[in-house]
Amino acid sequence: MLKNKYDVVVVGGGPAGSMAAWEAAKGGVSVCMLEKDRDIGYPVRCGEAVGESGLRQFVEIEDSWIAEKITSVKLVSPNLTSVDIDFAAETGYILNRRIFDYDLSRYAANAGAEVYTKAYVKNVLTNNGQTNGVVLDYLGEEKQIQAKIVIGADGLTSRVGRWAGLRTLVRMKDMESAVQYSVSNVDIEPNKMIMYIGMNHAPGGYIWVFPKGKKFANIGIGISGKYSKHKSAQKYLDEFMDREYPDAAILTTMCGGVPCAKPMEKPVANGIMLVGDAAHQINPMTGGGIVAGMKGGWIAGQVAAEAIQNDDYSEKGLLEYPKRMRKDFGKNHERFYKIKEATEKLTSEELDSIAEKVLSIPHDKRTLTSVFKAAVFKKPTLIIDVLKVFAGV
Numbered sequence: 006m007l008k009n010k011y012d013v014v015v016v017g018g019g020p021a022g023s024m025a026a027w028e029a030a031k032g033g034v035s036v037c038m039l040e041k042d043r044d045i046g047y048p049v050r051c052g053e054a055v056g057e058s059g060l061r062q063f064v065e066i067e068d069s070w071i072a073e074k075i076t077s078v079k080l081v082s083p084n085l086t087s088v089d090i091d092f093a094a095e096t097g098y099i100l101n102r103r104i105f106d107y108d109l110s111r112y113a114a115n116a117g118a119e120v121y122t123k124a125y126v127k128n129v130l131t132n133n134g135q136t137n138g139v140v141l142d143y144l145g146e147e148k149q150i151q152a153k154i155v156i157g158a159d160g161l162t163s164r165v166g167r168w169a170g171l172r173t174l175v176r177m178k179d180m181e182s183a184v185q186y187s188v189s190n191v192d193i194e195p196n197k198m199i200m201y202i203g204m205n206h207a208p209g210g211y212i213w214v215f216p217k218g219k220k221f222a223n224i225g226i227g228i229s230g231k232y233s234k235h236k237s238a239q240k241y242l243d244e245f246m247d248r249e250y251p252d253a254a255i256l257t258t259m260c261g262g263v264p265c266a267k268p269m270e271k272p273v274a275n276g277i278m279l280v281g282d283a284a285h286q287i288n289p290m291t292g293g294g295i296v297a298g299m300k301g302g303w304i305a306g307q308v309a310a311e312a313i314q315n316d317d318y319s320e321k322g323l324l325e326y327p328k329r330m331r332k333d334f335g336k337n338h339e340r341f342y343k344i345k346e347a348t349e350k351l352t353s354e355e356l357d358s359i360a361e362k363v364l365s366i367p368h369d370k371r372t373l374t375s376v377f378k379a380a381v382f383k384k385p386t387l388i389i390d391v392l393k394v395f396a397g398v
């Protein structure tokens with residue numbers, strides 16, 4: 006039964022929210038996770054691609070989560086030159102997020118967190134500048150819950166952060182507008198993801214084809230908000246589908262935003278923390294946010310439990326969370342952002358000539374490093390941009 010007081014209330018039951026609830030519950034404090042939808046994990050708004058090593062940091066990987074194992078990538082340049090690269094060390098997966106997200110919430114529940122669905126949070130409670138609970142509609146009734154800490158894991162459109170006065174805005178150029186179809190009746194190679202890059206395919210982003218079983222795939226596009234005024238992401242994708250997969254049956258259509266920005270510097274205030282998309286914890290180069298959000302939730306859940314034990318939920322105390330995040334992956338995040346900016350400057354001609362150069366490398370010698378070397382060979386100034394990244398300039 007939903008109570009009116011918990012140590013920690015987590016708003017949102019995505020991967021970031023479940024990890025936060027799980028870790029906080031493991032830390033021995035009382036936790037409740039509130040999800041507005043009827044089911045955890047549904048509807049799915051995601052291409053569902055993850056790296057194995059990323060996931061393994063947190064969980065044993067279950068077979069039921071895996072729709073397809075990915076062992077190579079085909080990169081397609083603006084003039085349709087395609088380059089196949091086998092993954093050397095890493096394996097990728099296309100998940101069944103419906104099952105994956107659901108299981109993460111079960112792990113949180115099994116550790117002691119209470120989980121409620123159809124629980125729509127519509128505001129936060131505050132007292133003297135300290136967030137201390139939430140107001141929600143639960144099964145048709147308005148309720149208030151007091152909490153020492155509220156964790157906003159309510160995704161890209163996070164309102165929890167705004168209600169608490171945090172700066173959550175993403176610049177237009179860093180906001181990718183995304184559309185994805187889950188399609189059947191497509192001839193695709195299993196175990197290989199395909200990515201189309203270049204202004205003509207997807208300005209400021211890419212088109213992805215992620216195999217998800219026999220003749221089935223997630224096919225989507227993300228383009229920078231800077232370009233979506235002139236031509237919508239859906240129009241780019243529809244033209245692509247007509248050209249490449251005219252016989253595809255579209256079984257699911259979804260639209261969404263992906264914040265390919267720098268992570269929020271201060272995702273905390275008195276009594277409140279933001280995690281996952283709500284805190285812009287996404288790899289800005291790839292738009293991948295599952296593992297990054299899990300990491301945010303994982304660290305925030307631990308810090309929340311410690312804060313409760315220490316009886317300090319002030320902003321100053323909770324700043325330990327972004328501090329640990331920066332130590333863990335913050336620098337990489339900033340680097341990826343700068344590399345994204347540097348590679349965005351490559352023209353279509355430069356991308357085509359890089360693809361040609363990589364094709365001259367024997368298949369078994371092609372790695373992501375050799376692609377990078379080819380890129381630098383064709384556009385030496387790229388090394389300056391990338392050196393700047395690693396020098397932290």
Ligand SMILES: Cc1cc2nc3c(=O)[nH]c(=O)nc-3n(C[C@H](O)[C@H](O)[C@H](O)COP(=O)(O)OP(=O)(O)OC[C@H]3O[C@@H](n4cnc5c(N)ncnc54)[C@H](O)[C@@H]3O)c2cc1C
Nearest residue numbers: 017019020021041052053054126160261281282293294295
């Ligand atoms: C088209 C597209 C493709 C993508 N592809 C990939 C990919 O291939 N790989 C990858 O790693 N990432 C991908 N991403 C990004 C990834 O989906 C997100 O980064 C990830 O889901 C973030 O997890 P989260 O827990 O922060 O938020 P979410 O998964 O968005 O979960 C937020 C939850 O909060 C709930 N909620 C919101 N408001 C309230 C409220 N007021 N009260 C209660 N509950 C609320 C929502 O219902 C939702 O369940 C993609 C995104 C898009 C849009």
